[in-house]
Amino acid sequence: MVIGLVIHASHRAVFEDAARTLAGVTLEWVVYEHEDVVRRLVAGLLARQHVDGLLLGPVPYAKCRDLLPPDLLVAILRSAGLDLSLALFKALARGWRPTPVSIDTYDARTVDEVVQALELDPKQISCLPYDPEQSVAEIVAFHHSALTRTGAEYVISLRTAVAAQLQGSTRVLGGLPGPATLRAQLHELALRVQSKQASALRFAAGVFLVGKAGPQLDLDRARVGLMNLLLNTPEFGDAWIENRGRRGVVVFAHQALFEQATSGWVSLPALGQAQETLGIRVVAGFGVGASARSCLHLAERAATRAEQEETPGAYLIEDSGVIIGPMGPAGSAVAFTYREHGVELEQLAGEVGLSAATLSRLAAIERTLEGRAISPSDLASQLGITDPSGRRLIRKLSDSGLVEVEGSTQLHRKGRPARLYRLRIGTAIEAR
Known part of the structure; x- marks a missing residue:
C-alpha cells in the first residue's frame, strides 16, 4: 500500500511522528516550501509512482484537484476542535489572554463548539472559514482588520504563508493538527485503501450473451466467435473463459480485472468489437x-436486464444490492492484441515461458504506461494477480531482457525501497 503525503516543509517532523504507528504502508512525501509549486510536485508524484491514497490539506487540494485520478482515494486534512483548544491553551501558557483572537481556516462549527466548551465570549473571536478562492493577501487583510476592530492580541492561522506575512507585526500561533489528529486521519485513509483493495480481490463473474437472431447453427458459431474474441482480448488474459452453450460465454476473474476492462464499470469496448469484427449483437x-455460484447467478440476472435494452450494453449487480448500468460499448479496446502480432508474439512468449495472451496483455499495459516505470506490486494489481506472483513475473521478464531496472519507489530513509521497472516487450517484438 502506497500513500502520498503533501505537506509543507515545516510540518514534516509532526507528520513523521504521526506516521510512526502506521505499519505495512509506504509513504511518498511531497514536501513544498511555497504553495505555487504544489501542483507541479503532485503531478510529478502521479507520473512516477502509483499511489493508493493521498493525504493533503485543503490548500494543496485546491491547487491540484483536477490532476487527481477519479479512482484515487483522497483525504483532506481537517483540524479538529482539539487542535484549536490546544492552540488556545498554548496562548494561555505563554501569558496571553485567550481572547480576543483572530482565527482562519477552521470551520465555523468547530470554532463555535470550542467557544461553547471553553465558555469563551464569541464576540471576542473573529473567524474566517477556509475558502479556496481567497488569496493569502485577503486573509492577511482580514486579520489586520480584526486586530484593529476587536483588539485581537494574536492570530491562530493554519496557513504557513499567512503566518509568514504576519510575523513581525503581530503574534501568531500555528494551528496545524497535532499528531493525534494526523494519526487518526492517516489510519482512516489506510483502512479505506485496505477496504478498497480487499473489494477488488473479490471473485466476480461475467456472462456474455449473443442476441437471439437467426438459426441455431448461426448462434453456435456466433458464441464460438465471441469466445475467441474474449480469449484474444488482453484485458481478459488472466481470466477463466468458458462456453456455456445457450447461456453464452462465462468469464470468471477477480473484480479488479473486470473493473479495469470496464474503466470502473463505465464502458465495455468488447461489445463494440463483437459488433464490428463478428457482426453480432452482444450484451453482458x-x-x-x-461465492462463484452467487457471482454467476447475479451475472445472469444482470445479463437478462441488459437484454431488455434497445442497444448493446452491460449491467453489474452486487450481492449488496448495488446495480450499475447500462455500460455501453464506448471507447476502444487495447489496440496491441495477440492477433495483430501473432507469430512474433507467440515466438517470444514461448522463449519467455508465458502464454501469448499474458504477454499480449503485458504489451498493452506497456503502451498505457507511455514509457513510465512500474513496480512489481502495481503490475500485479493491473494484472489482477497477487504481489508474489507479480514479483515472480518480473524476475521471469528480467531474465529474458524484457524489463530493465529504473530507480526506486521510496526516496525517504524510512521503509524498504521497492524497485521500479520499465517494460521492453514492444521493443523486443519490433526487433523480430
Missing part, C-alpha cells in the same frame, strides 16, 4: 458475490 452482465 457482471456479478460480484460471496
Whole structure:
C-alpha cells in the first residue's frame, strides 16, 4: 500500500511522528516550501509512482484537484476542535489572554463548539472559514482588520504563508493538527485503501450473451466467435473463459480485472468489437458475490436486464444490492492484441515461458504506461494477480531482457525501497 503525503516543509517532523504507528504502508512525501509549486510536485508524484491514497490539506487540494485520478482515494486534512483548544491553551501558557483572537481556516462549527466548551465570549473571536478562492493577501487583510476592530492580541492561522506575512507585526500561533489528529486521519485513509483493495480481490463473474437472431447453427458459431474474441482480448488474459452453450460465454476473474476492462464499470469496448469484427449483437452482465455460484447467478440476472435494452450494453449487480448500468460499448479496446502480432508474439512468449495472451496483455499495459516505470506490486494489481506472483513475473521478464531496472519507489530513509521497472516487450517484438 502506497500513500502520498503533501505537506509543507515545516510540518514534516509532526507528520513523521504521526506516521510512526502506521505499519505495512509506504509513504511518498511531497514536501513544498511555497504553495505555487504544489501542483507541479503532485503531478510529478502521479507520473512516477502509483499511489493508493493521498493525504493533503485543503490548500494543496485546491491547487491540484483536477490532476487527481477519479479512482484515487483522497483525504483532506481537517483540524479538529482539539487542535484549536490546544492552540488556545498554548496562548494561555505563554501569558496571553485567550481572547480576543483572530482565527482562519477552521470551520465555523468547530470554532463555535470550542467557544461553547471553553465558555469563551464569541464576540471576542473573529473567524474566517477556509475558502479556496481567497488569496493569502485577503486573509492577511482580514486579520489586520480584526486586530484593529476587536483588539485581537494574536492570530491562530493554519496557513504557513499567512503566518509568514504576519510575523513581525503581530503574534501568531500555528494551528496545524497535532499528531493525534494526523494519526487518526492517516489510519482512516489506510483502512479505506485496505477496504478498497480487499473489494477488488473479490471473485466476480461475467456472462456474455449473443442476441437471439437467426438459426441455431448461426448462434453456435456466433458464441464460438465471441469466445475467441474474449480469449484474444488482453484485458481478459488472466481470466477463466468458458462456453456455456445457450447461456453464452462465462468469464470468471477477480473484480479488479473486470473493473479495469470496464474503466470502473463505465464502458465495455468488447461489445463494440463483437459488433464490428463478428457482426453480432452482444450484451453482458457482471456479478460480484460471496461465492462463484452467487457471482454467476447475479451475472445472469444482470445479463437478462441488459437484454431488455434497445442497444448493446452491460449491467453489474452486487450481492449488496448495488446495480450499475447500462455500460455501453464506448471507447476502444487495447489496440496491441495477440492477433495483430501473432507469430512474433507467440515466438517470444514461448522463449519467455508465458502464454501469448499474458504477454499480449503485458504489451498493452506497456503502451498505457507511455514509457513510465512500474513496480512489481502495481503490475500485479493491473494484472489482477497477487504481489508474489507479480514479483515472480518480473524476475521471469528480467531474465529474458524484457524489463530493465529504473530507480526506486521510496526516496525517504524510512521503509524498504521497492524497485521500479520499465517494460521492453514492444521493443523486443519490433526487433523480430
